[in-house]
């Protein structure tokens with residue numbers, strides 16, 4: 001399925017912009033403390049996208065890295081702090097995109113299909129009864145595997 005999803009950081013001037021043009025391998029809710037603590041949110045909504053389908057189209061010089069693990073490389077804008085996507089060594093062919101940094105009218109390309117790292121859930125968050133599988137840690141399915 002051909003899609004083109006675009007997103008970027010929150011800068012008004014010279015924002016970082018990125019896009020991908022392939023259906024994500026999966027979309028999931030992540031409750032791991034790396035995601036929540038770096039985003040300041042109680043959950044992260046992640047699209048797993050092939051690296052070959054992804055590119056930064058503007059503002060690449062503003063992108064900085066922070067490693068929350070030696071194997072987990074999180075990219076953010078140096079000006080506005082927006083954490084847009086990350087690379088995990090265990091998934092050499094994919095990157096993980098924080099879906100809310102896509103434009104609100106973007107076609108993500110897939111629906112969330114699971115909750116992962118629910119053992120790390122913030123105590124103030126209640127997971128909705130949405131019928132999706134809840135995995136204590138990473139849920140191996142399809143191509144991505146355990147990130148630890």
Ligand SMILES: [Zn+2]
Nearest residue numbers: 009011077080
């Ligand atoms: Zn920015």
Ligand SMILES: [Zn+2]
Nearest residue numbers: 030031032035
């Ligand atoms: Zn996470």
